[in-house]
Amino acid sequence: MAILIDSNLCTGCGNCVESCPEDVLSIAKGKAVVNYPRECWRCGSCVYDCPSGAIEVDLDADNSIRFVEITTTNSNSDK
Amino acid sequence: MSDFEVRKYVTDILIVGGGIGGLAAAIRARENGADVIVLEKANARRSGLAGSGLDHIQSYIPEFHGKIGYSEEDLSADQFEFGGNPGGLHRKDLTDYFAAHSAADVIELEKYGLKFRFEDSDRPGGFRIVPQFHNVPSSYHFEGRDVKPALAKHALELGVKIFNRQHVRELVTDGGAVTGAVSIGTRDYVITAVSAKTTILATSGVASRLSSGVTNGDTFETFGTPTASAGSGKVLAAKAGAEVVNLEFINLVTGYSFQNYSFTIGFPGGSWWPAGRIVDEDCQVVVPRTRDLPPDDPDYKAKYRELIRHSGEERGKIVPLLLQGKNLYFDLQEATDAEIDYIWWALGHEGKSGVIKHHLASRGVNFKTARFPVRLAGKNAPVLAGLWVKDSSLETNIQNLYVAGNELAGTGMPLPAAGNALVFGFRAGEQAAARAKETDTAADGSGAIIQSLQAQAGEILSRENGDHWFNAEDGLQILIDNNLGKPYTENALALTAQLLQKQRDGLKLSAANLHELSRSFEVLDLYDLAELVIASIRERKSSVGSFVRLDEAKYPAEKYGDSIAVYRKDGKVKARRLSNLV
Ligand SMILES: Cc1cc2nc3c(=O)[nH]c(=O)nc-3n(C[C@H](O)[C@H](O)[C@H](O)COP(=O)(O)OP(=O)(O)OC[C@H]3O[C@@H](n4cnc5c(N)ncnc54)[C@H](O)[C@@H]3O)c2cc1C
Numbered sequence: 001m002a003i004l005i006d007s008n009l010c011t012g013c014g015n016c017v018e019s020c021p022e023d024v025l026s027i028a029k030g031k032a033v034v035n036y037p038r039e040c041w042r043c044g045s046c047v048y049d050c051p052s053g054a055i056e057v058d059l060d061a062d063n064s065i066r067f068v069e070i071t072t073t074n075s076n077s078d079k
Numbered sequence: 080m081s082d083f084e085v086r087k088y089v090t091d092i093l094i095v096g097g098g099i100g101g102l103a104a105a106i107r108a109r110e111n112g113a114d115v116i117v118l119e120k121a122n123a124r125r126s127g128l129a130g131s132g133l134d135h136i137q138s139y140i141p142e143f144h145g146k147i148g149y150s151e152e153d154l155s156a157d158q159f160e161f162g163g164n165p166g167g168l169h170r171k172d173l174t175d176y177f178a179a180h181s182a183a184d185v186i187e188l189e190k191y192g193l194k195f196r197f198e199d200s201d202r203p204g205g206f207r208i209v210p211q212f213h214n215v216p217s218s219y220h221f222e223g224r225d226v227k228p229a230l231a232k233h234a235l236e237l238g239v240k241i242f243n244r245q246h247v248r249e250l251v252t253d254g255g256a257v258t259g260a261v262s263i264g265t266r267d268y269v270i271t272a273v274s275a276k277t278t279i280l281a282t283s284g285v286a287s288r289l290s291s292g293v294t295n296g297d298t299f300e301t302f303g304t305p306t307a308s309a310g311s312g313k314v315l316a317a318k319a320g321a322e323v324v325n326l327e328f329i330n331l332v333t334g335y336s337f338q339n340y341s342f343t344i345g346f347p348g349g350s351w352w353p354a355g356r357i358v359d360e361d362c363q364v365v366v367p368r369t370r371d372l373p374p375d376d377p378d379y380k381a382k383y384r385e386l387i388r389h390s391g392e393e394r395g396k397i398v399p400l401l402l403q404g405k406n407l408y409f410d411l412q413e414a415t416d417a418e419i420d421y422i423w424w425a426l427g428h429e430g431k432s433g434v435i436k437h438h439l440a441s442r443g444v445n446f447k448t449a450r451f452p453v454r455l456a457g458k459n460a461p462v463l464a465g466l467w468v469k470d471s472s473l474e475t476n477i478q479n480l481y482v483a484g485n486e487l488a489g490t491g492m493p494l495p496a497a498g499n500a501l502v503f504g505f506r507a508g509e510q511a512a513a514r515a516k517e518t519d520t521a522a523d524g525s526g527a528i529i530q531s532l533q534a535q536a537g538e539i540l541s542r543e544n545g546d547h548w549f550n551a552e553d554g555l556q557i558l559i560d561n562n563l564g565k566p567y568t569e570n571a572l573a574l575t576a577q578l579l580q581k582q583r584d585g586l587k588l589s590a591a592n593l594h595e596l597s598r599s600f601e602v603l604d605l606y607d608l609a610e611l612v613i614a615s616i617r618e619r620k621s622s623v624g625s626f627v628r629l630d631e632a633k634y635p636a637e638k639y640g641d642s643i644a645v646y647r648k649d650g651k652v653k654a655r656r657l658s659n660l661v
């Protein structure tokens with residue numbers, strides 16, 4: 001899943017829930033939770049607006065950006 | 080369970096959509112003394128395509144353009160030309176308006192606390208002006224990550240009322256004029272009916288959810304934020320009788336991407352381009368990097384045009400090579416350290432690129448030594464369609480209905496972007512406020528609409544085991560992907576129209592909660608939009624630019640520069656031709 005919320009850091013302030021344009025998040029039992037993971041647009045707004053640094057949004061494996069390290073001209077170590 | 084509380088409001092100006100254009104309209108209307116209500120489906124603080132930021136914006140830039148001898152007329156002419164004319168996609172009166180007003184409008188963002196000037200800049204004004212994928216030298220980088228929070232804060236401070244998580248479903252009309260709108264909550268059981276002297280539509284330009292880029296596999300990937308990419312404003316407008324143009328230019332061409340993202344054109348991260356190049360497997364350069372000219376080059380203007388023309392031509396090689404099965408890579412081997420620092424900075428401001436930046440940084444990417452495989456990217460839906468206006472007053476053909484932002488047809492550079500959204504937001508706010516001063520509040524005519532909305536919501540919420548919106552959207556995208564965006568014939572189009580109708584008639588949507596209800600309404604809008612798209616395609620009977628009719632010989636030759644307008648009358652879709660040559 002692309003969104004990780006660290007419940008130890010989350011204070012349940014609800015900022016991320018307010019911001020999310022896709023209405024993916026809500027608060028349950030005082031912590032932010034992800035209701036619709038496949039509707040996350042990965043905009044990063046929740047990360048920007050979380051005062052506790054509790055959220056990480058990344059690209060999931062399917063969408064991961066591949067790159068190849070050029071060490072010699074022919075190296076092909078795909079990441 | 081589905082008992083909605085109905086709240087009614089009366090105001091001078093109602094704005095549908097609190098994105099860049101909608102908030103600019105709200106600010107200017109309020110500054111002109113109007114009472115303003117914004118109905119926003121998400122939260123205006125982070126909603127719309129610019130929700131998580133902009134790293135560049137376009138305008139005429141007097142300090143810089145004056146120095147290189149690039150006039151407002153040059154800017155307007157370039158915009159007009161690059162906009163796909165003579166296909167009729169751009170309007171000279173609107174590009175003229177943009178050229179004349181954009182400098183003041185864009186730099187106004189500085190007043191809201193956004194940083195535009197940099198000590199390390201060698202450009203006049205201290206701006207960061209870098210030629211990238213934009214085709215006129217009028218794009219400056221700025222720190223725009225928080226452009227939406229800044230605009231929303233300013234609007235609220237001025238006294239604009241913003242109702243968030245309200246999804247507008249229908250415009251209220253009375254005797255051929257628009258008198259307000261009705262919305263439904265995406266989180267609360269609240270229906271809002273607003274009566275307004277003037278109404279401004281500002282729900283964004285793209286409708287990318289018509290094609291498969293969106294629900295590709297288990298992701299929700301599309302160019303625009305999905306919530307703002309269901310073409311809702313066009314559907315609302317057409318239903319009220321307003322003319323929507325350019326829908327036939329549904330662009331389902333395949334593009335390329337070096338970010339493994341399904342973006343084709345205008346994908347975020349354009350700031351990589353000037354320093355980046357495309358190489359083949361043996362590190363042979365296929366598309367070279369570009370280099371900017373010093374601002375005091377006496378021949379800047381001509382050289383710049385040539386640079387842009389040439390780099391466009393070079394990049395045109397990429398898709399054909401990929402289609403031949405060649406392995407291509409994007410790299411930054413020829414970039415300087417300063418350029419790479421610059422790219423990291425810009426990535427942190429443009430929407431979505433912040434996540435890309437984090438993703439790459441967390442895996443320790445070194446731009447000096449990384450090569451990114453370039454691959455064919457997914458399909459893309461219409462971005463140039465929008466509402467027709469009489470003139471730069473931005474009033475549509477329906478009285479008291481105005482348009483702001485990228486919802487407006489006939490402007491863009493060449494794509495609709497934030498500069499246009501802002502300029503044509505401020506303008507709509509100013510014009511709608513002037514009209515409101517001479518207009519009386521109409522009687523509340525929302526009763527029947529509220530009733531039918533309640534009934535429709537109740538039906539979808541109470542249906543058991545119906546169609547989930549996600550599958551309904553998938554079904555539509557398959558139909559569109561398979562049938563549109565390629566050379567057309569009337570026979571095939573008639574069949575597609577029938578299939579669409581059948582699929583739509585068979586839909587039995589069900590939703591477990593208000594969130595899913597809102598998504599279901601988006602899907603219904605997409606089906607309505609598809610009907611408008613097909614009607615537009617059928618009306619344009621000869622090839623123009625990327626639009627190809629195989630059976631055009633059967634029809635009389637037509638004049639270039641005409642636009643096809645579609646709208647509804649008594650529920651039925653109508654199409655007509657408009658002369659675009661102003
Ligand atoms: C990732 C990304 C990066 C970009 N970067 C740049 C950049 O750096 N520079 C640039 O110039 N342009 C950029 N763009 C384009 C730019 O963001 C858009 O041109 C601009 O946001 C359009 O403004 P708008 O007001 O027309 O629409 P939006 O800003 O998209 O706003 C539309 C609003 O309407 C709301 N809405 C939609 N339907 C309804 C409804 N039925 N009821 C109520 N509300 C509704 C939406 O929630 C949204 O808030 C970028 C776009 C994307 C996707």
Ligand code: SF4
Nearest residue numbers: 020040041043044046
């Ligand atoms: S990244 Fe954007 S869409 Fe995804 S949860 Fe965060 S705010 Fe919502």
Ligand code: SF4
Nearest residue numbers: 010011013014016050
């Ligand atoms: S913004 Fe951060 S702290 Fe607040 S609810 Fe969301 S995750 Fe928790």
